[in-house]
Amino acid sequence: MVVIRKKLVLESLAAKITYGKINKKNYVVVHETDNERSGADADAHARLQMNGNSRQASWHWQVDDKEAVQSFEHNWACWAAGSDKGNKEGIQVETCVNNDGNYLKAVQNTAELVAKIMKDEGIPISNVVQHNHFSAKNCPSKMRAGKVSWSQFIAMVKTASGAVQQPNPITDNNKYRVLTGTYSTIQAAENVLDVLKQRFGWVAYIEPDGKLWRVKTGTFTGADAAKAGANKIKTAKLAQVTNIVAA
Numbered sequence: 001m002v003v004i005r006k007k008l009v010l011e012s013l014a015a016k017i018t019y020g021k022i023n024k025k026n027y028v029v030v031h032e033t034d035n036e037r038s039g040a041d042a043d044a045h046a047r048l049q050m051n052g053n054s055r056q057a058s059w060h061w062q063v064d065d066k067e068a069v070q071s072f073e074h075n076w077a078c079w080a081a082g083s084d085k086g087n088k089e090g091i092q093v094e095t096c097v098n099n100d101g102n103y104l105k106a107v108q109n110t111a112e113l114v115a116k117i118m119k120d121e122g123i124p125i126s127n128v129v130q131h132n133h134f135s136a137k138n139c140p141s142k143m144r145a146g147k148v149s150w151s152q153f154i155a156m157v158k159t160a161s162g163a164v165q166q167p168n169p170i171t172d173n174n175k176y177r178v179l180t181g182t183y184s185t186i187q188a189a190e191n192v193l194d195v196l197k198q199r200f201g202w203v204a205y206i207e208p209d210g211k212l213w214r215v216k217t218g219t220f221t222g223a224d225a226a227k228a229g230a231n232k233i234k235t236a237k238l239a240q241v242t243n244i245v246a247a
């Protein structure tokens with residue numbers, strides 16, 4: 001297992017280069033530093049963050065061929081992924097690409113660290129993603145160029161986590177939407193829409209029904225997922241009536 005060390009950025013500084021301690025920790029986001037200079041290893045990047053990175057950027061971990069160094073606890077929402085969702089839901093891991101390091105070993109260490117983070121935070125392998133998943137940036141660039149392909153990397157993570165591949169449990173691939181009952185004012189429908197979008201993180205719409213209004217969700221895959229969605233709406237007392245329809 002890769003050697004792990006903490007070199008945490010002081011809270012007073014961390015508050016200035018993150019969104020604060022609001023990270024939902026739903027994803028592990030894999031990056032590369034793109035800094036090939038000799039000596040640009042994990043410790044150098046950790047020191048850079050600790051001393052106040054001149055760029056408006058921050059990330060939780062940097063990994064080289066020797067060790068993984070942590071700069072932020074996972075609850076901080078760092079600035080690295082290039083999108084709100086990526087920054088507020090991701091644990092950011094930078095693989096070092098310094099010339100004087102062994103890139104393959106650094107990738108192996110990254111895979112081991114990612115496996116540990118998945119276990120510690122309960123994150124599924126399907127939510128281990130590239131920086132590019134959240135923005136157009138070509139990152140991690142060497143992996144994306146195939147030096148170690150992404151599928152090879154994911155296989156390394158699986159091996160490191162001892163994960164047994166489960167058969168895909170989704171047998172119903174049909175798409176469904178959940179409709180609420182009607183609301184007499186658009187304001188009432190908008191209040192519900194806000195909760196679905198902001199709190200649940202869903203796609204949702206308002207649609208007219210005669211002089212009344214209802215809210216319609218984006219699509220769920222499988223009837224079970226749609227039922228769970230409908231239950232969530234009812235449990236939150238957003239609607240007394242819900243209907244599941246084919247999308």
Ligand SMILES: [Zn+2]
Pocket residue numbers: 030031032080131137139140
């Ligand atoms: Zn990146």
